[in-house]
Structure formats: C-alpha cells, structure tokens
Amino acid sequence: MALPETGIAMAGIKLLNTARINALPLPERGKRRVSDGGGLYLVLRATGSKAWVFLWKRNGQPTEIGLGRLSDLGLADARKMAEIARVEVAAGRDPREAFRPKDEKTFKDAALAVVEMKSRGREAKTRHQWERDLLYRCKTLHSRPIENVTRSDILKLLRPIWNDTPESGRRFRARLEALFGYAIAMKWRQGGNPAVWKHGLEHVLSAHTDTKGHHDAMPWQDVPAFMVELSERKAISAKALAFTILTAPRTNEALQAQWGEFDFSKETWTIPAERMKAKTGKRKPHTIPLSPQALAIIHEMGETKISDYVFPGQKRDKPLSNMAMLNLLQSRMKKPFTVHGFRSSFRDWVGETTDYPRELAEMALAHVVGNMSEQAYRRGKAIERRRPMMLEWAAFCVPSEINANVVRLHG
Known part of the structure; x- marks a missing residue:
C-alpha cells in the first residue's frame, strides 16, 4: 500500500479493530508493522511492546513519526492523530511539527x-x-x-x-x-x-430516550391532578411551572419573562422577538392571551416583586435557573417528564378534545404556519381567536379544587 505523499488520495481505510488488535501475534524477533490504512500502522515488537506510528513520504523517502504506545493511545485517538498528520502532509508541511510540544493552548x-x-x-x-x-x-x-x-x-x-x-x-x-x-x-x-x-x-445527564429529539410529555388526562399537586408547593419554581403549563411557551421564554412584557388591560403577554426560537427567517414577537389562572400567578408574584424578572432567581437581577422547573418536576416530584413536554400535552389536548383548528394550536405554540402572507394576516387576527382556546385549556388544567385560590388572587 502506497504511503501518503499529498494526503489527498490516502483516506483512512480503518482495517483494524479492537478484536483484531488483541489477536495479533508478536513477531519472534525484531518488529513488524500492521496497517490500519492511510499511513497509520501498529508496530509490534518481539519484546511485547505495541505502538502507533505514522508513515509518509518526505522528498520521496519513507519517513516515520511515533504517535504513542497502544496502552496510552487507543485506536480511535490514533486515527485522529493520523488524520491530523495527513492534513499536514496535504498542506506540504512536516506533520512532526504538529505534534511537537508547543506553548500552552487555550x-x-x-x-x-x-x-x-x-x-x-x-x-x-x-x-x-x-x-x-x-x-x-x-x-x-x-x-x-x-x-x-x-x-x-x-x-x-x-x-x-x-x-x-x-x-x-x-x-x-x-x-x-x-x-x-x-x-x-x-x-x-x-x-x-x-x-x-x-x-x-x-x-450526570438524563438520557434522551427519543433519538428524534421529542420530549417526554405528561398525558393530557393527567395534567389536572398534577396541577393540584403543584398548587401545594410554594416555591417560585412551582409558580413558574404552573404558569408555563397554562401558557405553553418554551422554558427560557417563560423564565425570562419581565414585568414590562405584560399588558394587564388587554390581559396579554408579549414575548420579545429576540427571545423567540426561529429555525429559519427572522424572529418575531409572540403574544399570548392570558387566562385568569395565569394572571393570578403573575399577580401573586407581583406582591413580592424584587426584580425586573417575574420569576427571580437566587442571583441578584437574574431569572430563575432554567433547570429549576425540571429539577422540581423530576427530582422532587418524581415525574418522568420534561417541562417542554407540557407543550405536547397542550397540543394533544387541543387535537383530541376540542374543535379548534390545527393551525390555531400551532400558532399558540409559536410554530410557523403557512407562507409569509398568511403569517402576517394570522398575526393580526389570531390573538383573540386563540383566547377562548387558552381559557378552556386553563379551565381544564385548574380543576375546582384550586379555583378558589385563583379567584382570590385574581380578584
């Protein structure tokens, strides 16, 4: 097999694997090389040592650089070093320079x-x-x-x-x-x-059970009972989670809510464009009509206002940590769901129990619906169309057991 001279024609062929390496016999004397392809070799010595080397042609002559012992450098890392060496060879540089000790790197x-x-x-x-x-x-x-x-x-x-x-x-x-x-x-x-x-x-991180990126959602049928349980907790994270469930925004959109974003005369909350998610195109502000249940939480937080943020964190002038609601949900309340999953709970509830059109539910979640002209039209018309849907969702989420508290706070 030819040695790399330009680094272009020689791609990593990956001829070796862990099982084959472990099965390789040592030579009776001296040494022998076993190729992984692309200039990377494992050198076996009769003494029992095994080490990686990279071979290439320099001025037409085979040249070798040691990469490290097999006991210190696994196959995957050896291949990464060989890839770096091939890039250097392709650029006309001596790959040995890339591996010489340099000043501390950041x-x-x-x-x-x-x-x-x-x-x-x-x-x-x-x-x-x-x-x-x-x-x-x-x-x-x-x-x-x-x-x-x-x-x-x-x-x-x-x-x-x-x-x-x-x-x-x-x-x-x-x-x-x-x-x-x-x-x-x-x-x-x-x-x-x-x-x-x-x-x-x-x-230390929870595994993502759905490789497509979906979030574990609480079945919509279980949300009212959960809201009763949640209402018994007095922590700010509990108030923030209840508000998030009622209004269906993303976690950061809710936790970074500031008092100036609320229009209490119109009973709306407008999330600024810069805080909205946008896969493509320009970000746009998103206005959410507020139910009495959601407003009750905002009014309660206003009674002890200490920050520009509705849900303040422990650090001065900072919002609640974006892990606070998830920790409450999973660690303290032992629920195997995610905060983001409540958006799916809301969407499933709309689709399975109401006659509201699909696009209205998608707009409530700030998902892009239709072309640019349709989007512009809907932005102007959809807030009041969405209001009864959000009121019904809140009435479903907050059962009679905790309605008395809502009336007291809101009234």
Whole structure:
C-alpha cells in the first residue's frame, strides 16, 4: 500500500479493530508493522511492546513519526492523530511539527482548529453550526488552558439546553467531544475527554430516550391532578411551572419573562422577538392571551416583586435557573417528564378534545404556519381567536379544587 505523499488520495481505510488488535501475534524477533490504512500502522515488537506510528513520504523517502504506545493511545485517538498528520502532509508541511510540544493552548485555540478542520470544503451552514457551538456557546472558556477544562465546565454549558432542546444538546456534546479529542491527539491536553458520553456524562445527564429529539410529555388526562399537586408547593419554581403549563411557551421564554412584557388591560403577554426560537427567517414577537389562572400567578408574584424578572432567581437581577422547573418536576416530584413536554400535552389536548383548528394550536405554540402572507394576516387576527382556546385549556388544567385560590388572587 502506497504511503501518503499529498494526503489527498490516502483516506483512512480503518482495517483494524479492537478484536483484531488483541489477536495479533508478536513477531519472534525484531518488529513488524500492521496497517490500519492511510499511513497509520501498529508496530509490534518481539519484546511485547505495541505502538502507533505514522508513515509518509518526505522528498520521496519513507519517513516515520511515533504517535504513542497502544496502552496510552487507543485506536480511535490514533486515527485522529493520523488524520491530523495527513492534513499536514496535504498542506506540504512536516506533520512532526504538529505534534511537537508547543506553548500552552487555550480552549479557543482548539475550537478554532476544529472549526477549520470540520468545515473545510463544506457548505457555509456547516461552518456556522460548528462556530455557534464551539465559539459562541463556549465564550466563557475561551481563555482557559485546554488542559484545565473539566467535566464540571462542560456540564455548565450543556445543562441549559440538554432537556429543552435534546437534539441541539446531543450535537453540542458531540462537537465538544470532537474538540477535546483533537486537543488530546495534538498533545495539547494530557487528561481524558470530559465530553464523552459513555463512562462519563451518562452518569450526570438524563438520557434522551427519543433519538428524534421529542420530549417526554405528561398525558393530557393527567395534567389536572398534577396541577393540584403543584398548587401545594410554594416555591417560585412551582409558580413558574404552573404558569408555563397554562401558557405553553418554551422554558427560557417563560423564565425570562419581565414585568414590562405584560399588558394587564388587554390581559396579554408579549414575548420579545429576540427571545423567540426561529429555525429559519427572522424572529418575531409572540403574544399570548392570558387566562385568569395565569394572571393570578403573575399577580401573586407581583406582591413580592424584587426584580425586573417575574420569576427571580437566587442571583441578584437574574431569572430563575432554567433547570429549576425540571429539577422540581423530576427530582422532587418524581415525574418522568420534561417541562417542554407540557407543550405536547397542550397540543394533544387541543387535537383530541376540542374543535379548534390545527393551525390555531400551532400558532399558540409559536410554530410557523403557512407562507409569509398568511403569517402576517394570522398575526393580526389570531390573538383573540386563540383566547377562548387558552381559557378552556386553563379551565381544564385548574380543576375546582384550586379555583378558589385563583379567584382570590385574581380578584
């Protein structure tokens, strides 16, 4: 098999696997190489040692660089190092320079390198996605030495989106794993990979049971009984969760609600455009007609107003943590559901028990419905059309057992 000279024709063939490596016999004397393809070889010695090397042609002559012992460097990481070496060869550089000790590298150094490697030759959208996750979302780690970043740091990045947007959370984690894998392969980091799932984050983050990114939703039939149970709790997180269920926004949209967003004369709450989710196109503000039950919660929070945020957190001038409602739901109340899943509960209730049209329910969830002209028309007409639907949902959610409290607060 030819050695890589340009790095273009030689792709990783991946001839080896763990089982085959374990079964390889040692040579009786000297050494022998076993190829994984693309210039990566495992060198077996009669002494019992096993080590990875990368071979390429330099000025037409075979040249070898040691990558590390098999006991220290697994097959996956060896392949990553070989990929880095092939990129260097393709660029006309000596790959040995890439693996020589350098000045201490930061998280941002690794992020920029990985973004460049993963987006080379691909469409602009791919670069944007990698930049968003490794540069924008990780700003707090930019100046940190990559060697010093811990699993706790990674959890702080992942937890805000892990349960609200599982698909985004999974992709973000995978990109972080790629970043640390690169740093380890480049010998910028000696520790393990803090973003790996198996034998790592699986022990501290809840597993996403639905690989398509759906959220575990409470059956709509069970919501009234749950609201009774929830009404017995006095924590701010309980008030925030009840309000979220009644109004059906996304978690961050609810927790970051500020007093200036409410029009009590019109009994509406308008979420600003910058806080709305938008898969494509321009973000738009979203107005939600408020039921008496939802207004009662807002009025109750107003009696002890201490912040611009309706649901204040423990830190001064900060809203409630976006994990607060989920912790209440799963850890304290022992319910196997997600906060976001209540949006599905609402949607299922509309579809199974009412005659309201599908598009009205979708608009209540701030989902895009129809073309741009239809959307503009509906924005102007749909708020009052949605009001009776939201009133019925609230009346269903808040049964007679807790209506007296609602009347007292609202009246």
